[in-house]
Amino acid sequence: MVAALRPINLMIRNSQRAWKPIVLALLYMAGRAIAEERAVPIPHGTVELVSEQESIQPGHAILLGLHFRLENGWHIYWINPGDSGEPLRLDWHLPAGLRAGAIEWPVPSRLPIPPLLDYGYEGEVLLPVPIENTTGLAAGGEAALAADMKAIVCREVCIPAKAHLSLSLPVRAERPRGSAETAAIFRAARKALPKPAPANWRPSAKDRGDSFELIVSTGRSASEAWFAPLEPLQIENAAPQKSAPATTGVRLILKKSDQLVKPISWLRGVLVLPQSQGAYLIDAPVAPFPAKKPNQE
Amino acid sequence: MKRGFAYVVTLVLLALSTAALAARVGEPAPNFTAIDSNGKAHTLAAYHGRFVVLEWHNQGCPYTQKHYNSGNMERLQKEWTQKGVVWLTVISSAPGTQGYVTAEEENDYIRRMNAAPTAALLDPTGDLGHLYGAKTTPHMFIVNPDGVLIYDGAIDDKPTSDQADIATARNYVSRALGEAMFGKPVSMPTSRPYGCSVKYAH
Numbered sequence: 001m002v003a004a005l006r007p008i009n010l011m012i013r014n015s016q017r018a019w020k021p022i023v024l025a026l027l028y029m030a031g032r033a034i035a036e037e038r039a040v041p042i043p044h045g046t047v048e049l050v051s052e053q054e055s056i057q058p059g060h061a062i063l064l065g066l067h068f069r070l071e072n073g074w075h076i077y078w079i080n081p082g083d084s085g086e087p088l089r090l091d092w093h094l095p096a097g098l099r100a101g102a103i104e105w106p107v108p109s110r111l112p113i114p115p116l117l118d119y120g121y122e123g124e125v126l127l128p129v130p131i132e133n134t135t136g137l138a139a140g141g142e143a144a145l146a147a148d149m150k151a152i153v154c155r156e157v158c159i160p161a162k163a164h165l166s167l168s169l170p171v172r173a174e175r176p177r178g179s180a181e182t183a184a185i186f187r188a189a190r191k192a193l194p195k196p197a198p199a200n201w202r203p204s205a206k207d208r209g210d211s212f213e214l215i216v217s218t219g220r221s222a223s224e225a226w227f228a229p230l231e232p233l234q235i236e237n238a239a240p241q242k243s244a245p246a247t248t249g250v251r252l253i254l255k256k257s258d259q260l261v262k263p264i265s266w267l268r269g270v271l272v273l274p275q276s277q278g279a280y281l282i283d284a285p286v287a288p289f290p291a292k293k294p295n296q297e
Numbered sequence: 298m299k300r301g302f303a304y305v306v307t308l309v310l311l312a313l314s315t316a317a318l319a320a321r322v323g324e325p326a327p328n329f330t331a332i333d334s335n336g337k338a339h340t341l342a343a344y345h346g347r348f349v350v351l352e353w354h355n356q357g358c359p360y361t362q363k364h365y366n367s368g369n370m371e372r373l374q375k376e377w378t379q380k381g382v383v384w385l386t387v388i389s390s391a392p393g394t395q396g397y398v399t400a401e402e403e404n405d406y407i408r409r410m411n412a413a414p415t416a417a418l419l420d421p422t423g424d425l426g427h428l429y430g431a432k433t434t435p436h437m438f439i440v441n442p443d444g445v446l447i448y449d450g451a452i453d454d455k456p457t458s459d460q461a462d463i464a465t466a467r468n469y470v471s472r473a474l475g476e477a478m479f480g481k482p483v484s485m486p487t488s489r490p491y492g493c494s495v496k497y498a499h
Contacts, residue, residue, distance in 0.1 A: 083432045083433070083494065084432060084433045084491075084492060084493055084494040085493075085494075086456050086457060086458075086491060089457075113494045114497070114499060115427065115497065116432055116494050116495075118494070150457065150459065152359070152458060154493075154494075156394070156395065156496070157357065157358075157395045157493070158358065158359055158360075158458075158493050159359065160359050160458045160459070232489035233487060233488070233489050258319060258320070258321050258430055258449075259322070259449055259450065259487040259488075259489075260487070261322055261323070261486055261487050
């Protein structure tokens with residue numbers, strides 16, 4: 001590949017300006033071809049292990065990601081998959097001194113399959129994974145990073161997917177440069193992550209017997225918001241989430257899961273606000289259902 | 298005033314009896330009648346006095362295949378039916394969807410897999426599935442001899458489609474049946490069922 005590009009580089013040096021866009025296009029296509037070679041086929045799509053940085057600096061974290069491209073209509077799952085499916089699992093193989101953190105889950109889509117509802121990702125998605133504690137490495141070599149992934153890819157039906165993902169990065173003493181190749185997808189991935197809710201939003205919830213009432217003082221009335229719980233078995237995923245009037249924020253009525261048999265003290269999840277107002281991680285203490293009033297007879 | 302109170306109580310009781318139509322752990326399991334793959338009708342009420350397991354099934358689903366191709370589900374069926382449990386496999390896949398089978402195809406499957414349910418109930422309308430709120434294949438329910446639902450959830454604690462996970466999994470159905478047979482309360486009466494979505498008609 002490199003040898004084939006050499007005449008093109010010569011041509012650039014010979015500076016025929018008119019060639020430049022064509023050459024850049026060719027280089028871009030060559031880059032794409034290399035990227036696609038690294039993408040591992042899975043049922044109805046591909047997955048590729050990518051890095052935000054071009055190299056690793058000893059003692060500094062890097063950000064890797066699993067870049068999925070799925071065929072139209074196929075999806076993978078969020079950390080809480082909802083009524084069916086399962087989130088993917090990773091078994092990392094990293095050089096001594098490196099440790100993989102947890103997947104940073106982007107805001108999921110709601111995937112209705114009446115009468116059920118799942119949470120997941122269709123089409124293209126990047127799941128970032130921070131790699132921490134890079135003290136054990138010495139500058140000069142290459143770090144071989146790999147992970148075995150198990151997932152399930154679903155449309156109406158589900159197909160198990162396994163992939164061995166690998167990536168080699170040079171270990172250099174200097175600060176790593178951002179990879180031009182992956183800059184755009186990591187930028188998009190950061191935007192797709194839920195943000196921590198501002199402290200003054202004071203999220204809270206009330207146990208209403210058959211439902212939870214979630215109140216978040218966002219400062220702006222929003223009637224189209226929706227909530228996705230991090231824990232399964234708390235709310236009925238497919239039940240419509242009714243918005244109750246609230247002038248200073250969001251008030252959602254969430255039907256309890258039929259399978260919830262014990263009171264819960266926290267409702268944790270992602271609150272998605274309408275009109276691109278963003279999605280926020282919500283940690284709401286639950287006020288218990290009021291005890292029965294004494295018999296008035 | 299007294300009369301008004303009695304009226305309210307009656308209304309509340311009526312509402313409660315309607316609510317009992319849905320399957321909820323700790324409440325009477327909704328009664329049903331369904332036809333099995335041999336054309337025989339099964340009514341839940343007729344099994345009063347025995348434990349009944351309901352197993353939602355789709356032979357094309359990788360999670361169902363995990364438990365059948367490994368022999369795990371067949372083993373559970375044999376173990377518990379030998380102890381007097383009624384084991385009803387339920388197929389709620391709509392015609393044209395994954396897992397839909399004719400009676401003959403299901404009987405052939407049972408023979409081929411050496412499966413041992415008491416019966417395989419054919420529910421192509423999804424009525425029984427909707428009545429119990431069955432979400433996945435597998436999704437397991439247990440009804441006690443008094444007709445009360447005592448378990449609603451997953452088959453075990455390893456929510457994957459990987460056969461290798463069965464060896465280290467804790468089976469929730471066996472644990473619940475074991476506890477209930479010894480007169481103990483079921484320690485984990487619900488769990489998130491895992492698997493493929495039940496292929497209901499749309």
